[in-house]
Amino acid sequence: MLFSMHEMSLASNLLEMLRQEMEKHGATRLIEVRVCYGLLANVVPESLEFAVMALTEGTPLAGAKVTMQPIPPLLRCIGCGCEFEPGEARLAVFSPCPQCGEDFGHSVLRGKELYLDSIEVM
Ligand SMILES: [Zn+2]
Incomplete structure (x- = not known):
């Protein structure tokens, strides 16, 4: 499994946004999250997905389905x-x-x- 600090830091930023969104809506559990990424964004979707899973393990965000949606350049x-x-x-x-x-x-x-x-x- 590919795994890098780059994706780790991207995932961590996304999760910060996620937490803020959930707080805004008073939500406690995350079911699914859809992330759009440009094909030139230097993102490996599998790595980002994996990083999100790793960072949410043991938190209320754990177990959510992560969908990566590519955006053509x-x-x-x-x-x-x-x-x-x-x-x-x-x-x-x-x-x-x-x-x-x-x-x-x-x-x-x-x-x-x-x-x-x-x-x-x-
Ligand atoms: Zn031309």
Whole structure:
């Protein structure tokens, strides 16, 4: 199982947000949490899921279902301004523009985010 400090710290931030949300709604038990992550966010979903499980063990948040929802990247070509979704997510930043063929220096409009999408509580 892949496991890193990076995911550990991301998970810890997410859980902090989770606790605040639950407090706001007076919830005591977490049933399911859905996390959206951009494919360029440098997140390994399995590792993040595992980190969340490890950090919630023995707490009221334990046992919740963690769903990781990927967000495909959206780039804007530096050459012609065209906005496009690159095919190969891993190398997305270096994908060729479908209009002019430029393959370097695009701006990332979407795909680096990481946030709590929804939670189900009791
Ligand atoms: Zn272009």
